[in-house]
Amino acid sequence: GAGVSQSPRYKVAKRGQDVALRCDPISGHVSLFWYQQALGQGPEFLTYFQNEAQLDKSGLPSDRFFAERPEGSVSTLKIQRTQQEDSAVYLCASTTIGGFGNGYTFGSGTRLTVV
């Protein structure tokens, strides 16, 4: 597609529920990133894929967070047993080359609200 597509746009989850957030990067983009943006804050890095390989997951806040990109295109961020502090906008970005910030294209994000 023309841009990075994320779904759903909005998700309300009850505390303790599992959620799955999807990212469709720009076709052919090798690198894919997930960022978490809490209300009133800047985005914070979660994890990075190059093709299907997860090269950096140092930003994942706990073992309840898991990301995958099995075929090197679509990626899913899964959060198990959601907590209120998980409420945030989850942004996905992709780029053609490894990691360079100038090449990032961000999606519109998924706003997760845990009640």
Next chain:
Amino acid sequence: GQQLNQSPQSMFIQEGEDVSMNCTSSSIFNTWLWYKQEPGEGPVLLIALYKAGELTSNGRLTAQFGITRKDSFLNISASIPSDVGIYFCAGQLTGNTPLVFGKGTRLSVIA
């Protein structure tokens, strides 16, 4: 996680005024970036800086990469209503390290 120090947090200005915002870090970066985010959207890149001391313009926007590699500023000249949004600075150490963002400057323009 680490976030850069960005100031001011918010600004209310009259249309036509110039705006200046800056970003500082306790550690060096080799790339500085400025993004704009509008409600319900992801950040969009405005300017990228790759060399200490570099001054780069993009239309009414001008940004500089500080000599110490620990700071950057963004100027917007002759502001217009569509400049409204949240502006974020971001630093990157190398091509394979994540972007580190500031907390943002919320700009409001009064017509």
